[in-house]
Amino acid sequence: AQKITQTQPGMFVQEKEAVTLDCTYDTSDPSYGLFWYKQPSSGEMIFLIYQGSYDQQNATEGRYSLNFQKARKSANLVISASQLGDSAMYFCAMREGDAGNNRKLIWGLGTSLAVNP
Amino acid sequence: DTGVSQDPRHKITKRGQNVTFRCDPISEHNRLYWYRQTLGQGPEFLTYFQNEAQLEKSRLLSDRFSAERPKGSFSTLEIQRTEQGDSAMYLCASSLGSLNTEAFFGQGTRLTVV
Numbered sequence: 186a187q188k189i190t191q192t193q194p195g196m197f198v199q200e201k202e203a204v205t206l207d208c209t210y211d212t213s214d215p216s217y218g219l220f221w222y223k224q225p226s227s228g229e230m231i232f233l234i235y236q237g238s239y240d241q242q243n244a245t246e247g248r249y250s251l252n253f254q255k256a257r258k259s260a261n262l263v264i265s266a267s268q269l270g271d272s273a274m275y276f277c278a279m280r281e282g283d284a285g286n287n288r289k290l291i292w293g294l295g296t297s298l299a300v301n302p
Numbered sequence: 303d304t305g306v307s308q309d310p311r312h313k314i315t316k317r318g319q320n321v322t323f324r325c326d327p328i329s330e331h332n333r334l335y336w337y338r339q340t341l342g343q344g345p346e347f348l349t350y351f352q353n354e355a356q357l358e359k360s361r362l363l364s365d366r367f368s369a370e371r372p373k374g375s376f377s378t379l380e381i382q383r384t385e386q387g388d389s390a391m392y393l394c395a396s397s398l399g400s401l402n403t404e405a406f407f408g409q410g411t412r413l414t415v416v
Contacts, residue, residue: 235404
C-alpha cells in the first residue's frame with residue numbers, strides 16, 4: 186500500500202493566485218514528520234516546509250503553509266500568491282519516528298505545478 | 303559550506319561499464335542518504351550511512367551496487383556492470399538525523415546507460 190499519496194499528477198494556477206496541492210499519508214507510527222519539497226527542472230530537491238505529528242498548529246513558511254488534518258491523515262500544501270518561479274514538481278514525503286533509527290524519507294509520486302502568467 | 307554537492311552531474315555510459323558517483327555532504331551532518339529517482343516517480347531510498355557506518359540497504363540495491371563513506375565524510379556509490387534499467391537520477395542527501403530536521407539534497411547525478 187502506498188504510504189504517501191499525491192492524487193494530482195498536474196495542476197495549473199494563475200500567477201498571484203493560491204493553489205493547494207494534496208497529500209495523504211498512511212502510518213501506524215504515532216510519531217512522524219511530514220515534508221514538502223520542490224524539484225525544479227534542474228533536479229535539486231528544495232525543502233519547503235515541515236509538519237510534525239505532535240505539532241498543534243499548522244506549519245507556515247513565507248508563502249507556504251501546510252493544512253494538517255491529522256484525523257484525515259492529510260497534509261496539503263498551500264502556496265499563496267503564486268509566482269512563475271513556482272512552476273516545478275512538488276513532492277510530499279514522510280519520515281516515521283519509530284521505524285528504526287533510519288530516518289529515511291518515504292515519497293509520493295509528486296504533483297507537477299504550472300503557473301500561468 | 304555551500305550545501306550538498308554531487309559529482310558528476312551527468313554520466314552517459316555503455317551497458318556493462320562500471321560507474322562511480324561522489325557525494326560531499328554538509329560537513330556537520332552525520333547522516334548521509336542515497337536515493338534513486340526514475341522519470342515520473344518520487345525518490346526511492348537506496349542506502350543510509352551514519353558517520354562511516356552503512357546501517358541500512360534497500361532491497362533495490364542489488365549486489366552490483368556498493369556504497370562507501372570512508373571517514374564519515376564524502377560518500378561514493380558504485381554501480382558495476384551497468385544495465386539500462388539503472389538509468390535514473392541518483393540523489394544524495396545529508397541531515398542531522400532527528401525526526402524533525404530536513405534532509406538537504408544535492409543536485410543529483412543523472413545516469414544514462416546506452
